[in-house]
Amino acid sequence: MPSKKALIRRPGPRLAEGLVTHVEREDVDVDLAVEQWEAYAQALRAHGWETVEVEPADDCPDAVFVEDAVVMFRNVALITRPGAESRRAETAGVEEAVARLGCSVNWIWEPGTLDGGDVLKVGDTVYVGRGGRTNAAGVQQLRAAFEPLGARVVVVPVSRVLHLKSAVTALPDGTVIGHIPKVDRPSLFPRFLSVPEESGAHVVLLGGDRLLLAASAPRTAELLTDLGFGVVVVDIGEFEKLEGCVTCLSVRMRELYA
Numbered sequence: 001m002p003s004k005k006a007l008i009r010r011p012g013p014r015l016a017e018g019l020v021t022h023v024e025r026e027d028v029d030v031d032l033a034v035e036q037w038e039a040y041a042q043a044l045r046a047h048g049w050e051t052v053e054v055e056p057a058d059d060c061p062d063a064v065f066v067e068d069a070v071v072m073f074r075n076v077a078l079i080t081r082p083g084a085e086s087r088r089a090e091t092a093g094v095e096e097a098v099a100r101l102g103c104s105v106n107w108i109w110e111p112g113t114l115d116g117g118d119v120l121k122v123g124d125t126v127y128v129g130r131g132g133r134t135n136a137a138g139v140q141q142l143r144a145a146f147e148p149l150g151a152r153v154v155v156v157p158v159s160r161v162l163h164l165k166s167a168v169t170a171l172p173d174g175t176v177i178g179h180i181p182k183v184d185r186p187s188l189f190p191r192f193l194s195v196p197e198e199s200g201a202h203v204v205l206l207g208g209d210r211l212l213l214a215a216s217a218p219r220t221a222e223l224l225t226d227l228g229f230g231v232v233v234v235d236i237g238e239f240e241k242l243e244g245c246v247t248c249l250s251v252r253m254r255e256l257y258a
């Protein structure tokens with residue numbers, strides 16, 4: 001029986017100072033963000049995921065975006081070296097959490113940089129975005145970590161959004177979805193479906209045909225429902241102001257041995 005654990009990390013009091021790169025800064029309501037985060041975690045639990053909280057990192061405004069600090073492949077946790085220096089202190093707590101869950105641990109080392117948001121797994125294919133946060137050395141180190149485990153690493157340029165997964169994610173059948181104006185090279189993906197909203201490109205696979213999607217993408221929700229998926233909607237508006245999306249608030253772990 002595969003494990004269904006999801007790492008999450010509670011937003012800290014400095015959330016509103018989180019980085020913004022491709023959007024204008026807007027005020028973030030931290031109390032509302034905490035409510036939204038709790039509802040997000042509840043949605044994971046309601047669909048069979050056991051949530052595991054990483055120790056909060058209250059000095060790190062972006063720590064809630066826990067996906068960026070680690071990439072899982074099978075039982076191996078690759079601790080990242082975030083492209084933004086202000087985010088590097090986030091990884092220590094995540095490393096501790098994955099080690100406690102029984103993962104083998106590997107690391108991205110200087111001069112490599114890699115954010116988990118730049119890594120999209122579709123079966124054994126691991127797409128990695130080379131963009132503002134992930135550099136060539138980071139891509140090489142990801143290959144070295146995961147190819148011996150059976151991954152096929154495919155590198156994809158990212159220039160229009162923060163991370164690869166800000167541009168594209170994948171449906172349960174492996175079809176990659178994205179909002180065309182934000183995708184550098186849709187032709188790199190063997191099956192690609194265009195969605196009508198930028199935030200409609202972000203889905204978390206909950207299991208079976210169920211998907212988690214942001215409330216800011218109602219037209220995409222309609223499209224995916226019409227295609228036969230079970231769409232579960234969460235409002236993550238306060239995190240979207242900081243370029244966060246549904247994927248980046250958790251790390252789903254399906255192949256733990258412990």
Ligand SMILES: NC(=O)NCCC[C@H](N)C(=O)O
Pocket residue numbers: 018019020021062065067068084087116117118162163165166242243244245247248
């Ligand atoms: N994987 C993600 O999409 N992470 C979002 C990170 C947002 C954060 N404000 C940052 O710029 O690093």
